[in-house]
Amino acid sequence: MDEIIDPWYSMSWFSPATLQGFTWENLIFLYLLLAVPIVFILRWALRHYFNQKLPVALVKSDLKGSPLTWIRLLPELLLTLVIVLVLLALARPQKTNEKVEQWTEGIDIMLAVDISQSMQIEDFQPNRLEAAKDVARDFIKGRLQDRIGIVVFSGDAFSLAPLTTDYELLNAYLNDISFDMIESRGTAIGSALAVVTNRMRESESKSKVCILLSDGDNTAGNIDPITSAELASAYDIRIYTIIVGKEGMVPFGKDYFGRPNMVENTIDETTMRKIAELGSGEFFRATDNEALKSVFARIDQYEKAEIKETRFKDTADYYYIYLQWALACFVVWLLLKSTFLTNVLQD
Secondary structure: OOOOOOOOOOHHHHOHHHHHOOEEOOHHHHHHHHHHHHHHHHHHHHHHHHOOOOOOOOOHHHOOOOHHHHHHHHHHHHHHHHHHHHHHHHOOEEEEEEEEEEEOOOOEEEEEEEOOHHHHOOOOOOOHHHHHHHHHHHHHHOOOOOEEEEEEEOOOEEEEEEEEOOHHHHHHHHHHOOHHHOOOOOOOHHHHHHHHHHHHOOOOOOOEEEEEEEOOOOOOOOOOHHHHHHHHHHOOEEEEEEEEOOOEEEEEEEOOOOOEEEEEEOOOOHHHHHHHHHOOOEEEEEOOHHHHHHHHHHHHHHOOOOOEEEEEEEEEEOHHHHHHHHHHHHHHHHHHHOOHHHHOOOO
């Protein structure tokens, strides 16, 4: 809570900014403030018309007005001000600082991304790899305190980013992913799973997840994908597999006239389905950008760690400021009540 700097007698307590910055515990007393001027006017009118009046004969030239005659209203105004200040105090002005702390035990997630040449096919916009990078960015953005790492693979596989909660660093790594990062051609799915397992085998997280994204069959590497999946399962790594791409004729590059080259694309889902089954995960098939976003959104919902929230509420009361003002005004009113202001200058 902010420290009080201004003393109670400072006029800053009546500035619109200060009053609007308060939260009011008892709003009913603020509404009663609307009735104060009405009561003041009625009281003045009753006294004006029903107080005893003595007829006094004066020469017209002796009837002179003076602004000093308005001083007789000062005690009434002070009493009204006391009532207003008491109502402000009863409304109980407060300032509250609320701090919310969110925390979670988090889970470990490895993204295994295929960067083989076939990921340049343009049945996704602008191509399969760039579409995968876009949804990966959105996926990372939606995580809280989860450690995420990246493995890339084509004819070979290597760990691009270790498990980390530095999401800005992960986005930088995603931006750097390109087709020429690995020279050997092909699709080494088994090698990619082996690298993922090696990265996660010493993890102490309660939940370990691998998201394997590829568009083809295992055509390279020295490790069979099924063997790698069984090994990952032994380390309690849940595996979600995603195949991207359409079957049939798909655009791949452009010809001399700028028209898209159409190539035949075949997809074998058997291995990817088996990997997901062994990894106690789920297999997905995405044929366009929106379908791929939907797949990642589903995985994001499946793998949500419980987020715990702690709220700290620090409340300070300021009613005593206005009570002190009310007391000061009341003392002045008592002093004026027995003076000539109320005994002589009556209408």
